[in-house]
Amino acid sequence: MLKDITxxxxxxxxxxxxxxDSRIKIIITLLYMVLVFLIKGFVGFALLGIFIVVLxxxxxIPAKFLLKGLKPLLFFxxxxxxxxxxxxxxxxxxxxxxxxxxxxxxxxxxxxALRLIFLVAGSxxxxxxxxxxxxxxxxxxxxxxxxxxxxxxxxxxxxMSIALRFIPxxxxxxxxxxxxxxxxxxxxxxxxxxxxxxxxxxxxxxLFISAFRRADDLATAMEARCYSGGSNRTxxxxxxxxxxxxxxxxxxxxxxxxxxxxGILNLEIRGF
Amino acid sequence: MFLEVENLSYTYMPETAFAKTAIxxxxxxxxxxxxxxxxxxxxxxxxxxxxxLNGLLKPTGGSVVIDGENxxxxxxxxxxxxxxxxxxxxxxxxxxFEETVxxxxxxxxxNMGLSKEETDFRxxxxxxxxxxxxxxxxxxxxxxSGGQKRRVAIAxxxxxxxxxxxxxxxxxxxxxxxxxxxxxxxxxxxxxxGMTVILVSHSMEDIANNVNRILVMNKGKLVMDGSREEIxxxxxxxxxxGLDVPQVTTVVNKLIKRGxxxxxxxxxxxxxxxxxxxYVESGGIKC
Numbered sequence: 001m002l003k004d005i006t007x008x009x010x011x012x013x014x015x016x017x018x019x020x021d022s023r024i025k026i027i028i029t030l031l032y033m034v035l036v037f038l039i040k041g042f043v044g045f046a047l048l049g050i051f052i053v054v055l056x057x058x059x060x061i062p063a064k065f066l067l068k069g070l071k072p073l074l075f076f077x078x079x080x081x082x083x084x085x086x087x088x089x090x091x092x093x094x095x096x097x098x099x100x101x102x103x104x105x106x107x108x109x110x111x112x113a114l115r116l117i118f119l120v121a122g123s124x125x126x127x128x129x130x131x132x133x134x135x136x137x138x139x140x141x142x143x144x145x146x147x148x149x150x151x152x153x154x155x156x157x158x159x160m161s162i163a164l165r166f167i168p169x170x171x172x173x174x175x176x177x178x179x180x181x182x183x184x185x186x187x188x189x190x191x192x193x194x195x196x197x198x199x200x201x202x203x204x205x206x207l208f209i210s211a212f213r214r215a216d217d218l219a220t221a222m223e224a225r226c227y228s229g230g231s232n233r234t235x236x237x238x239x240x241x242x243x244x245x246x247x248x249x250x251x252x253x254x255x256x257x258x259x260x261x262x263g264i265l266n267l268e269i270r271g272f
Numbered sequence: 273m274f275l276e277v278e279n280l281s282y283t284y285m286p287e288t289a290f291a292k293t294a295i296x297x298x299x300x301x302x303x304x305x306x307x308x309x310x311x312x313x314x315x316x317x318x319x320x321x322x323x324x325l326n327g328l329l330k331p332t333g334g335s336v337v338i339d340g341e342n343x344x345x346x347x348x349x350x351x352x353x354x355x356x357x358x359x360x361x362x363x364x365x366x367x368x369f370e371e372t373v374x375x376x377x378x379x380x381x382x383n384m385g386l387s388k389e390e391t392d393f394r395x396x397x398x399x400x401x402x403x404x405x406x407x408x409x410x411x412x413x414x415x416x417s418g419g420q421k422r423r424v425a426i427a428x429x430x431x432x433x434x435x436x437x438x439x440x441x442x443x444x445x446x447x448x449x450x451x452x453x454x455x456x457x458x459x460x461x462x463x464x465x466g467m468t469v470i471l472v473s474h475s476m477e478d479i480a481n482n483v484n485r486i487l488v489m490n491k492g493k494l495v496m497d498g499s500r501e502e503i504x505x506x507x508x509x510x511x512x513x514g515l516d517v518p519q520v521t522t523v524v525n526k527l528i529k530r531g532x533x534x535x536x537x538x539x540x541x542x543x544x545x546x547x548x549x550x551y552v553e554s555g556g557i558k559c
Contacts, residue, residue: 012289065288173366179328180367183359184428185351185383202379205369209414 009069011128016244017059018129022138024245028252029126035256036119041266045114047259052121059129069124070117077113084109134237136161141239154229162218170211177206274339274468275302275325275436281333282320294320295492297334302470304435307462309479309500310472312489313514318472319362321489322438325470326350326357339435355384358434362441364425365418373399373416373424374409380432398431399424401464402457419450426454430461436468437461443478455482480504480518480539488515501537520544 012018017025039045056063086096090104127135140157147153178188181202188199280298285291295317302308312318323329324336327343327350336343338353361367370376377398381391399409402423408416413424426442439458443451459482462469473479479486479500486503488496490513496503504510504517507525516522517539524538527548534547 062288176361177367179323180361180364181379182328183326183354183361184367184380184432185354186379187351187383202367202369206366210366 009127010131011061011065012131013060013129015058015060015129017055017125019244020129020248021239021241021245022130022134023142023239024241024249025126025130026135026138026142028249029123031252031256032122033119035259036115036122038260039115039263040111041263043266044259044263045118047255047262048118048122051255052118055122055125059125061125061128065128066121066124069128070120073116073120077116080112080116081109084112132161132164134239136164137235137237137239154233158229166211166214169214170207173210174203174207177203273301273337274304276337277301277321277325277334278337279334280321280324280331280336282324282329283332286332293492295489298489298492298494299334300487300494300497302436302468304468305466306468306485307459307483308468308470309483309486310470310489311474311476311479311486311515314474316489316513317492318489319440320492322359322440322470322472325436325438326354326359328354328359351383355380355432356434357436357438358429358432360426360429360437360439360442362444364429364442365413365421367428368413368421368425371412372410373404373413376413376424377409377427377431380428384432394431394433395427398427401430401461402427403453419446419454422446422450422454423457426457433465434467436470438470438472440472441474442471443473443475451478458482474515476504476516476518477520480521488513490514500539504539505537 036048039048056066085101085105085108086099088102088105088108090102092100093103093106094101130138136157139160140153143151143153143156178186182188186199186202188196191199278299281293281296283291283293298317298321310318310322320329324331324343325338327336327348331344338357341348341353343350343353368376370379374395377395378391381394386394395409396406399406404420404423404427408420408424413421416424422442426439429437437458442454442458446454455478458469458471461467462482471479471483484500486496486498486500487494488503488510495513496506496509504521507517507522510516517525520541521539524534524544524547525536527534528536532548532551534544534551538544538547
């Protein structure tokens, strides 16, 4: 069922990682993404693997939960692997029917797959360990400097938080409508692609109607309470940078530098 | 027995931080033609329970047997079960999607693979049963009023001619007139078609006016199962689990305490009027 999609969900728990300032977590996630693309050897990926395992332990998120979140990517990963394997030039390793597969191709394919997996696995910790409200608060605070050049940062973060807020609601709604149509004998599993597409109409029409109604209701409710965004709004929960946040950032930066250095050294050794 | 529920348990999102046991160890049976009321406080597991009866949810423990077919059995075609056990969800108007009322009511029957003539016949029959006028059939369901939409949605399930009809809070959010008329229609449906009806509600009045057997749920468990008279005589227990007896029963019980000689077990306003009138005419009250 749709409820089983764990990617992008918040996993409530009382861990150290959960308590970190969301701004620090966003910055670390951005650095992590850069790091994933800087890694060019297996040693680096092994280190990243250890990093993920440590993160799992610290954040008390079950490994099963993380793996389930990766599942929707499977098709995407397989697709990239195949494309890279066949379309990279270099020394021929073997021939698959009529297409040449090169050593370089195999290597790039594996690296691309690992890169994708680590990219998603690592960055999903941000949403797993940060509640949506904290996340958008953090984003707003990080985007604030850009307000000077006219970026509507408050509106952007408001839109983000509303969108995030409604993901579970819409999933629940979809589930309910699916159940109601199933109770009337609708079939979502069998049939060819056209029949399957047609079977979606009884879900999509009610879903859109309810989404528009909800958006309307929300707008009315916000207006009724005289909502107006902007710099004068105060927050119930202010973000505070503490000692642990700086420690976390320092540890991550040191780790990144270490991983990159190892990678460079490793390349030099292989270069011989 | 037509419907047998045995030791049914269900946990939402088991083995995660969100795990929540919705129902545990629920067992009951139902015969054909019964009119059963299912009551319980919000979150007592009523909705979860009924979603098991047509196989929408797979139990984490226990079993449901409909007409001799165990829903846990992999060979049982759940689709066919769903035509036998019609389930009307809470706020069923949210499921309407077709361009016309006619097409929407026909969705269920056409999924059953019925012929055009049979579908047509059933749509008209179901519309008449729930009180939808012929001229509304060609309208868009989104143009109708709330009560009419609700009736169209119910007709969509009734048109499948299920042997058990389950209605989850069919009167929620309707005005008194809409409420009474829907309940009246359901009562007539039960009488004319002889189908088993399970009515989920937390309005004691709705339940008292219609059903002959009541199931009471509390915190995921089935705590009482008995006739209307039996259940509503346990006023204190019902209050304890956040339920109540019909208001008119409370009034009657208070009158009896004050020495007015009318019989106990009165659950409808009509009956109460009749008894009080009798008492007054027999000279019970001296002015």
